[in-house]
Amino acid sequence: AKQEGKNRYRFFAPEINAQASERLFMANSLRTALDRDELKLVFQPCMDLATLEVAGVEALVRWEHPQKGTILPSRFISLAEESGLIEPIGEWVLREAARRVREWKNAGIFAGRVAVNLSPRQFRRSDLASRLLAMLGEAGLAPRDLELEVTEGMIMEHPERAVVVLTELVAAGVSISIDDFGTGYSSLAYLKRFPVHSLKIDRSFVSGLPADRNDRSLTRAVVALAKSLGLAVVAEGVEHAEQADFLRRIGCDFAQGHYFSRPLDTATLGAFLREARTQ
Ligand code: C2E
Ligand code: CA
Numbered sequence: 001a002k003q004e005g006k007n008r009y010r011f012f013a014p015e016i017n018a019q020a021s022e023r024l025f026m027a028n029s030l031r032t033a034l035d036r037d038e039l040k041l042v043f044q045p046c047m048d049l050a051t052l053e054v055a056g057v058e059a060l061v062r063w064e065h066p067q068k069g070t071i072l073p074s075r076f077i078s079l080a081e082e083s084g085l086i087e088p089i090g091e092w093v094l095r096e097a098a099r100r101v102r103e104w105k106n107a108g109i110f111a112g113r114v115a116v117n118l119s120p121r122q123f124r125r126s127d128l129a130s131r132l133l134a135m136l137g138e139a140g141l142a143p144r145d146l147e148l149e150v151t152e153g154m155i156m157e158h159p160e161r162a163v164v165v166l167t168e169l170v171a172a173g174v175s176i177s178i179d180d181f182g183t184g185y186s187s188l189a190y191l192k193r194f195p196v197h198s199l200k201i202d203r204s205f206v207s208g209l210p211a212d213r214n215d216r217s218l219t220r221a222v223v224a225l226a227k228s229l230g231l232a233v234v235a236e237g238v239e240h241a242e243q244a245d246f247l248r249r250i251g252c253d254f255a256q257g258h259y260f261s262r263p264l265d266t267a268t269l270g271a272f273l274r275e276a277r278t279q
């Protein structure tokens with residue numbers, strides 16, 4: 001038994017240490033990432049399923065680490081959230097997204113909206129709306145050029161505060177969409193209380209389409225729900241023509257996914273927009 005315990009210790013400990021020191025390393029280098037210009041945005045087109053035009057783009061952050069290469073947000077957003085670094089990072093994302101969209105609009109190749117993901121900590125700030133609107137003004141964008149993606153969890157963390165912030169943003173012309181719809185809060189009652197414009201069906205419900213019976217039922221139900229509430233529906237993670245066909249047939253308005261385009265760096269998106277039909 002003693003032998004076994006020793007082996008177990010030797011088996012697990014290095015892994016745990018490696019994880020902990022990896023997190024520590026990431027936390028420390030994330031602090032300097034912004035100053036060193038290591039963050040980049042990529043943009044994924046959002047397609048109108050009826051016309052196959054580009055309706056908008058979603059900004060997604062990447063960390064181009066000088067040693068480790070491209071680091072995806074799943075590996076650093078939660079770290080940034082815990083440390084508070086998400087505030088300057090989130091602010092940078094908004095400014096940078098606005099700046100790029102201004103360029104594409106100036107070039108006459110894009111007329112849609114840019115969607116930006118908000119983090120829980122950003123959403124908690126009572127001055128979110130005023131800061132955001134000021135930043136849009138500086139970038140030369142109108143509030144209607146911006147869509148904010150929030151999750152059910154972020155709204156339900158403090159519904160009274162959320163309704164105030166969202167109402168202020170929506171009154172100014174910003175659109176709100178519920179990201180990862182169906183994966184979070186289990187009640188739908190909040191939908192009638194909050195000024196939201198669209199639901200984004202999570203990839204986990206799209207991946208089984210069109211073969212999986214449950215995924216077919218769930219996506220149909222979300223589309224019907226959205227329609228009856230007067231909301232637009234976006235499907236994320238569309239990877240195959242059959243998924244796009246099914247979604248279009250059931251009345252889903254918009255879709256994003258590798259089938260249409262992966263998230264693209266700014267230069268490649270510029271080329272994509274020049275080729276694509278835009279609204
Ligand atoms: P999300 O908002 O649900 O973004 C969609 C994710 O799905 C993106 O991953 C995108 O690259 C990926 N994706 C898009 N189409 C497909 C597809 O057809 N198949 C598959 N398998 N994946 C697809 P990404 O860029 O790694 O971002 C992951 C998450 O990180 C995002 O999920 C979002 O919650 C968060 N995130 C990204 N950028 C930001 C940001 O600027 N701020 C904040 N707070 N969160 C961000
Ligand atoms: Ca999103």
Ligand code: CA
Nearest residue numbers: 179180200236
């Ligand atoms: Ca999503």
Ligand code: CA
Nearest residue numbers: 180202203236
């Ligand atoms: Ca998702």
